[in-house]
Amino acid sequence: MHAAPRRHPVRFLPALIATATLLSACGTSGAAGSSKxxxxxxxxxxxxxxxxKSVKLGSAISIRADGGKxxxxxxxxxxxxKVxxxxxxGGAAWASDGKVRPKTTYTVKTRAKSTGGKESAATSVFTTEAADKVNKLTNTPGGGQTVGTGMPVSILFDNPVAKDRQAGIEKALTVTTTPHVEGAxxxxxxxxxxxxxxxxPKDYWPSGTKVSVKGALAGIDSGDNGGWFARDYNFGFRIGADHKAVIDVPSHTLTMYENGKKVDSVVGSAGSPQDPTRGGVHTVRSKNAAETMDSSTIGHGNEWMLDSKWVTHLTASGTFLHSAPWNNKLGVANTSHGCFGMSTGDAKKVYDFLTIGSTVxxxxxxxxxxTDVGNGLEVWQESWQQWQQRSALK
Incomplete structure (x- = not known):
């Protein structure tokens, strides 16, 4: 005798099916509304x-976000x-301040958020092409120096700068001063x-001024004969005490002033009528405790070769303040070949008093x-109006 088959109740099935349908509906609703x-x-x-692998030089880096920020x-x-x-x-785009440098690999990391709030991250890497020629510069004064109130910022380029590139390079250079000082x-x-x-500066620097110079030059082309700049530059210096000297040629004297007040005076011998000393305002460009005066360097052949001490350089062509123990006309007559010669003791006084960047x-x-402006740091040979005409942005 066989057992009767067991029957299962079915009255709950509609409810189970309804529940499954409801869960499915809730899942679909969540994907459409709250899930990202x-x-x-x-x-x-x-x-x-x-x-x-070979991004063209002169390119900027730019980033654009579509569908978010x-x-x-x-x-x-x-x-x-860091670039x-x-x-x-609104965060729709980003652009680099400067251009890419030669033969450099850049890594770009971004994070973004879509209009619906979904966040994402990405990394991009690229490399720039090499430059056929690289231009470099030498800045004066050096970073961290303390200099005199007549010192200009002077940037010397290794290679030529094409005329049509000067404006772009000038725009990339900034000078910031504390306190504010007008200049060009x-x-x-x-x-x-x-x-x-x-x-x-328009006028001499105030003592204590802090100067910051930045050159966003990386990736800028200086012309076919000059090449590309491969890096940015950033240096600063400080303006020290207000020390100046005034030479009165007819009276054979040099007077030293601090903050406009006379502190000392020495006698010497300026240039003869045949080789008169260059006039105007000069800037001390360098100093040397001992030096050989070679006549051939200023167009006088082999007339003399004399050892001198406490040499203060004004022009690149050879206008100096220095000891001249061989000159028996100090304080009496002007017999030099353009320099201002003094006794060894007085030359040291002047040497110690004047700093790089002081004016004479x-x-x-x-x-x-x-004197031509390029013959040393001769920026004070011109009026402010004349100087402004030298800008490529005038």
């Missing part, structure tokens, strides 16, 4: 493109140096024949010629 799993992320476009951007070169840039209002850049042909750009004013000379 299926939402599109922000499309971030980096230019130059990721993976590029950029929340953070970090760009670094292969030395770990500065600007994020647009001017293009100069250095005594060496190289291109140079100087920044001079020469009055009463018979030399009618104005």
């Amino acid at each position: 799993a299926d939402e599109p992320t922000t499309k971030v476009t980096v230019t130059p493109a990721a993976g590029s 950029l929340t953070s951007v970090e760009v670094k070169d292969d030395q770990g140096t 500065d840039g600007r994020l647009s209002a 850049w001017g293009w100069v042909k250095d005594y060496s024949g190289k291109d140079r750009i100087d920044w001079r 004013e020469v009055n009463g000379t018979s030399n009618p010629n104005k």
Whole structure:
């Protein structure tokens, strides 16, 4: 005898089916409303493109966000140096402040948020092409120096700078001072024949001024014969005590002033009528405790070779303040070949008093010629109006 088959109640099935349908409906509703799993992320476009191996020099780095906004951007070169840039209002785009450098690998890291709130992150890497020629510069004064109240900012380029590139380079250079001091850049042909750009204040610097110079030059082309700049520059210096000297040629005297007040005076011998000392305001460009005076360097052949001490250099062509123990006319007659010679003791006084960047004013000379600005740091040979005409942005 077989057992009767067991029957299962079925009255609960409609309720179970209804419950399953309800859960499914809730899941679908969540995907459409609160879950971001299926939402599109922000499309971030980096230019130059990721993976590029020879990005053209002169390019900027730009980033665009479509369907959302950029929340953070970090760009670094292969030395770990951060690349500065600007994020647009609303975060739709980012652009670098400067251009890419030669033969450099850049890593771009971005974070973005879509219009629906979905966050995403991405990394892009590219490398720039090499430069056929690189231009470098030498800045005066050196970073961290304390200099006199007449010192200009002077930037000497290794290679030529094409005329049509000067404006772009000048725009990339900034001078910031504390307190604020008015000044301007001017293009100069250095005594060496190289291109140079100087920044001079309208008037002499106030003592204690702090000066910061930045050159966002990386990735800028200086012309076919000059090449590309491979890096940015950043240096600063400070203006020290107000020390100046005034030479009165007819009376054979040099007077030293501190903050406009006379502190000492010495006698000497300026240039003879045949070789009169250069007039106007000169800037002390360098100093040397001992030096050999070689006549051939100023166009006098092999007339003399004399050892001198406490040499203060004014012009690149050889206008100096120095000891002249061989001269028996000190304080009596002007017999030098353009320098101002003194006793060894007095030359040291002057040497110690004047700093690099101090000014030396020469009055009463018979030399009618104005010294060229590039013949040393001769920015004070011109009026403020004349100087401003040297700017490529005038």
